[in-house]
Amino acid sequence: MTYFGNFQNEIYLGGLGGAVPELPMTAAELEQQARETLSAAAFAYIAGSSSTERTARSNVDAFASRRIVPRMWRGASAPDARDLSVEVLGTRLAAPILTAPVGVLGMVHTDAEPSVGSAASELGIGSVLSTASSTALEDVAPSSGENWWFQLYWPADHELAESLVRRATAAGAKAIVVTADTPGMGWRPRDLTLGHLPFLKAEGIANYLSDPVFRSRLATPPEESAEAMQIAVLTWVGMFGNHTLRPSDVERVRQWTDLPVAVKGVLHPDDARAVVDAGAAGVVVSNHGGRQVDGSISSLDALGPIADAVGDRAAVLLDSGIRSGSDVIVALASGADAVFYGRPWVYGLGLAGRAGVVHALWCLLADFDLTMGLAGLSSIKEIDRSVLADR
Ligand SMILES: Cc1cc2nc3c(=O)[nH]c(=O)nc-3n(C[C@H](O)[C@H](O)[C@H](O)COP(=O)(O)O)c2cc1C
Numbered sequence: 001m002t003y004f005g006n007f008q009n010e011i012y013l014g015g016l017g018g019a020v021p022e023l024p025m026t027a028a029e030l031e032q033q034a035r036e037t038l039s040a041a042a043f044a045y046i047a048g049s050s051s052t053e054r055t056a057r058s059n060v061d062a063f064a065s066r067r068i069v070p071r072m073w074r075g076a077s078a079p080d081a082r083d084l085s086v087e088v089l090g091t092r093l094a095a096p097i098l099t100a101p102v103g104v105l106g107m108v109h110t111d112a113e114p115s116v117g118s119a120a121s122e123l124g125i126g127s128v129l130s131t132a133s134s135t136a137l138e139d140v141a142p143s144s145g146e147n148w149w150f151q152l153y154w155p156a157d158h159e160l161a162e163s164l165v166r167r168a169t170a171a172g173a174k175a176i177v178v179t180a181d182t183p184g185m186g187w188r189p190r191d192l193t194l195g196h197l198p199f200l201k202a203e204g205i206a207n208y209l210s211d212p213v214f215r216s217r218l219a220t221p222p223e224e225s226a227e228a229m230q231i232a233v234l235t236w237v238g239m240f241g242n243h244t245l246r247p248s249d250v251e252r253v254r255q256w257t258d259l260p261v262a263v264k265g266v267l268h269p270d271d272a273r274a275v276v277d278a279g280a281a282g283v284v285v286s287n288h289g290g291r292q293v294d295g296s297i298s299s300l301d302a303l304g305p306i307a308d309a310v311g312d313r314a315a316v317l318l319d320s321g322i323r324s325g326s327d328v329i330v331a332l333a334s335g336a337d338a339v340f341y342g343r344p345w346v347y348g349l350g351l352a353g354r355a356g357v358v359h360a361l362w363c364l365l366a367d368f369d370l371t372m373g374l375a376g377l378s379s380i381k382e383i384d385r386s387v388l389a390d391r
Pocket residue numbers: 045046047100101102103104130131132151179264286287288289290291319320321322340341342343344
């Protein structure tokens with residue numbers, strides 16, 4: 001069993017020798033430092049959400065509105081006996097946490113996705129590789145250990161979707177996460193203000209440029225000239241999103257792979273039921289970090305009814321707003337089996353590469369582990385709604 005709380009001891013012991021951590025210890029400070037350090041365009045793209053950004057705020061506010069009721073002396077075990085491990089969609093994880101799929105990470109670091117995959121794998125948690133990765137999935141897989149899933153942006157071209165799913169399966173992904181909430185990009189004022197969309201510079205389209213089906217749609221290989229690359233980018237723009245997807249399309253993915261399939265971006269219990277009826281093994285309750293529908297329900301407020309609707313027959317995951325160990329406990333107590341962790345580790349990546357991702361993940365894991373113990377919880381299965389105060 002991994003005792004993540006040891007990270008705290010290491011830091012205090014280092015302090016005795018005069019060492020203090022080089023990177024900030026909270027998600028808010030990671031964001032602040034990234035604001036001061038990253039290019040304006042990279043920071044806008046990562047930190048930005050859609051329109052008034054009120055959904056991004058409400059994701060975080062929803063967590064702040066829940067209260068954990070610590071139960072001391074209830075038989076909590078010693079730190080090294082605490083068991084945070086879970087199995088989700090057949091993947092064994094040292095804690096119920098995976099890095100969220102985040103596209104275009106090459107904007108903040110070279111060698112981005114291999115760094116994220118190997119950082120998560122080193123800590124025993126999972127990672128979800130975005131379709132919009134800056135490195136082709138076959139080149140990320142060798143660094144990502146056993147616990148990585150592939151996120152699919154289902155393009156307008158079904159043959160391309162099939163090819164991406166087959167490639168991810170062949171490369172060793174353990175699950176396919178189909179994102180439902182992005183048939184197109186939301187209205188993002190921060191990026192609009194800078195007139196900046198990374199893909200138009202061919203950033204984040206490595207999985208397409210390396211795909212035989214995508215390449216078969218091009219008259220000229222993109223490497224041949226700047227003009228051919230421009231045509232490839234415009235071809236990508238034309239086929240990135242798919243407005244025609246329906247729950248029954250889950251059945252198609254299941255013909256392309258034996259891996260479990262989850263649908264990401266579910267916010268209504270009836271939609272969760274529909275995709276699970278169509279064969280999804282999991283749903284990810286998410287509003288995409290507030291980057292799509294501004295004014296959307298927060299992911300945490302959407303979670304309970306969805307867990308009630310499908311929790312007994314599908315894995316229920318959540319993202320959007322996780323910023324601390326307590327947030328993970330609140331999500332699990334509200335019906336999630338695991339969470340995706342988003343922006344904070346992206347800031348870590350931008351600030352210090354792989355070491356920054358490891359740092360951000362350690363902070364979350366140590367906080368989660370220690371807070372579990374202090375709340376009188378020894379294992380994940382003990383976390384249920386009774387952990388939270390009535391509202
Ligand atoms: C910069 C950025 C890029 C993202 N790219 C993707 C992506 O490629 N695929 C996807 O399904 N979700 C993507 N997301 C959404 C995340 O997977 C996740 O839902 C979101 O970050 C959760 O919100 P939080 O980071 O505020 O906690 C992206 C989010 C950010 C911030």
